[in-house]
Amino acid sequence: MGIWNAEYECMDRERLYELQGERLRSTVKRVYENVPYYRQKMKEKGVEPGDIKNVDDLKKLPFTCKQDLRNTYPYGLFAVPMEEVVRIHASSGTTGKRTVVGYTAKDIETWAEIMARCLTAAGADRTSFVHVAYGYGLFTGGLGVHYGAEKIGATVIPVSGGNTKLQIQIMKDFGSTILTCTPSYALYIAETMREMGIDPKKDLKLKAGIFGAEPWTEAMRREIESQLGIKAHDIYGLSEVIGPGVAVECECQSGMHIQEDHFIVEVIDPETEEPLPIGSEGELVFTCITKEALPLIRYRTRDVARLTDEKCPCGRTQVRMSKVLGRTDDMLIIRGVNVYPSQIESVLLELGLSAPYYQLIVDRVGPLDSLEVQVEMTPEMFSDQVKQIEAVENKIRHNIESTLGLSCKVRLVEPKTIQRSEGKAKRVIDKRNLK
Ligand code: DLL
Numbered sequence: 001m002g003i004w005n006a007e008y009e010c011m012d013r014e015r016l017y018e019l020q021g022e023r024l025r026s027t028v029k030r031v032y033e034n035v036p037y038y039r040q041k042m043k044e045k046g047v048e049p050g051d052i053k054n055v056d057d058l059k060k061l062p063f064t065c066k067q068d069l070r071n072t073y074p075y076g077l078f079a080v081p082m083e084e085v086v087r088i089h090a091s092s093g094t095t096g097k098r099t100v101v102g103y104t105a106k107d108i109e110t111w112a113e114i115m116a117r118c119l120t121a122a123g124a125d126r127t128s129f130v131h132v133a134y135g136y137g138l139f140t141g142g143l144g145v146h147y148g149a150e151k152i153g154a155t156v157i158p159v160s161g162g163n164t165k166l167q168i169q170i171m172k173d174f175g176s177t178i179l180t181c182t183p184s185y186a187l188y189i190a191e192t193m194r195e196m197g198i199d200p201k202k203d204l205k206l207k208a209g210i211f212g213a214e215p216w217t218e219a220m221r222r223e224i225e226s227q228l229g230i231k232a233h234d235i236y237g238l239s240e241v242i243g244p245g246v247a248v249e250c251e252c253q254s255g256m257h258i259q260e261d262h263f264i265v266e267v268i269d270p271e272t273e274e275p276l277p278i279g280s281e282g283e284l285v286f287t288c289i290t291k292e293a294l295p296l297i298r299y300r301t302r303d304v305a306r307l308t309d310e311k312c313p314c315g316r317t318q319v320r321m322s323k324v325l326g327r328t329d330d331m332l333i334i335r336g337v338n339v340y341p342s343q344i345e346s347v348l349l350e351l352g353l354s355a356p357y358y359q360l361i362v363d364r365v366g367p368l369d370s371l372e373v374q375v376e377m378t379p380e381m382f383s384d385q386v387k388q389i390e391a392v393e394n395k396i397r398h399n400i401e402s403t404l405g406l407s408c409k410v411r412l413v414e415p416k417t418i419q420r421s422e423g424k425a426k427r428v429i430d431k432r433n434l435k
Contacts, residue, residue: 001123001314005116005117009316010315010316016317019261020055020260021055023261025052025053027287027291037072042061045062047062058298063300064299064300066099066240069100079293085102086108087108088100088138089101089243091138091139092139101239110242110262111242111245114148116148117148117245119145119152119178121233121314125152130176131176137160141182141243142160144242144244144245145210154178157176161423171204172204176206178207182211183211183214183220186209187224187356200227206229208231209231209233210233210248211224211233212234213423215325217349219348220345220356222349231253234323236248236321240299241299245259247321255308255312257312257316259318261290263287263289264286265319267280267285268282270304283301283328285299303327304327304340306322307322326341343403343404347399353396354377354412357375358427359374360373360374360427363432371406371408373408376418377415378415394410396410
């Protein structure tokens with residue numbers, strides 16, 4: 001499998017450390033001079049640009065979090081005059097104002113470069129037909145993949161999200177080879193193909209998929225790979241940092257390489273805010289060191305993952321992040337037990353007794369929290385006896401309980417009753433009103 005930019009992706013780590021230091025120094029100087037909000041935050045922490053000499057000094061700098069973007073909504077953290085901003089994106093967010101991000105022409109070029117690396121890592125090249133079923137618009141998914149695919153000279157098919165049957169028809173007629181969308185949408189596409197009588201392994205030319213924008217498990221990867229007959233790569237990113245492309249899996253599919261010449265990564269303890277040693281599970285924090293319009297410093301992602309600097313057989317020297325294990329803010333605390341939806345997804349898909357669609361309903365009955373796991377039956381199960389269905393429910397309940405140490409109710413629901421997603425799936429309905 002090729003490497004798009006070996007000079008940077010396979011850079012000697014000492015040289016990379018130097019490069020990151022250089023880029024960090026100039027970024028810190030720039031935000032201090034151009035963004036009054038940052039200057040203020042740095043003054044409060046008693047740190048000046050001159051104090052930042054190399055990557056080890058990063059910890060002297062203040063963190064940035066979503067609230068800082070809200071406080072300065074919409075453009076207050078931009079480090080260039082608006083005349084230099086050529087594009088705006090925004091992320092929806094479940095509460096409050098959208099998070100607005102901006103790009104200069106050079107930022108768009110940087111983004112295309114890192115997306116070119118990601119697509120190449122997944123096996124795309126100029127002969128590929130890259131089918132973009134991420135949404136176009138304020139969401140960064142569609143246009144992010146689009147520019148990267150054009151940069152490698154692939155043929156882009158910019159379908160955007162939704163209209164699933166048409167997507168499939170286009171895949172068939174236009175010969176899509178690389179599918180890009182959220183993992184939950186990939187499963188929905190596979191289901192719809194079956195209904196249309198299309199066998200992706202025979203009727204389509206798909207080879208690989210690049211799926212991200214929401215958490216998914218190894219079990220879900222196996223499901224997507226076997227249903228679509230492709231290799232499924234995880235891709236990570238967030239609007240505040242640049243969009244998709246911050247990290248991606250290579251052919252080894254064992255962690256996502258972080259584009260460290262553009263972003264410095266740290267893992268911190270979300271409670272104490274102290275940086276953790278490599279290999280520990282904690283919150284990812286990114287510092288943008290090449291962005292012009294919105295170079296965020298120590299941005300707290302709320303995403304929980306682990307890093308490894310073990311050598312990767314692909315030849316890239318960049319550190320790898322694990323799959324996102326959860327978010328510090330979507331971790332459910334149910335009767336004192338910490339639960340990530342992904343843990344339940346793993347149990348369900350590993351058992352393989354149900355369809356891969358589920359939803360968690362959390363409620364409070366009297367003083368006690370309750371967890372109901374609604375799981376969809378497969379169409380074949382639908383005609384089963386009540387007793388058989390109960391047996392499956394019990395089996396699932398037993399496995400969830402022994403994995404999480406938490407009692408729950410499992411309810412198998414009729415096929416097609418759990419809402420399919422065309423973008424990011426909503427897995428949890430929390431009725432407790434705890435916030
Ligand atoms: O979701 C950017 C993106 C688009 C990434 C397409 C990958 C593919 P936001 O809408 O700002 O940006 O949401 C960012 O989504 O903090 C994570 O919680 C989650 N996320 C993104 N990629 C992954 C992934 C885009 N591969 C938020 N695994 C992030 C798990 C992910 N979660």
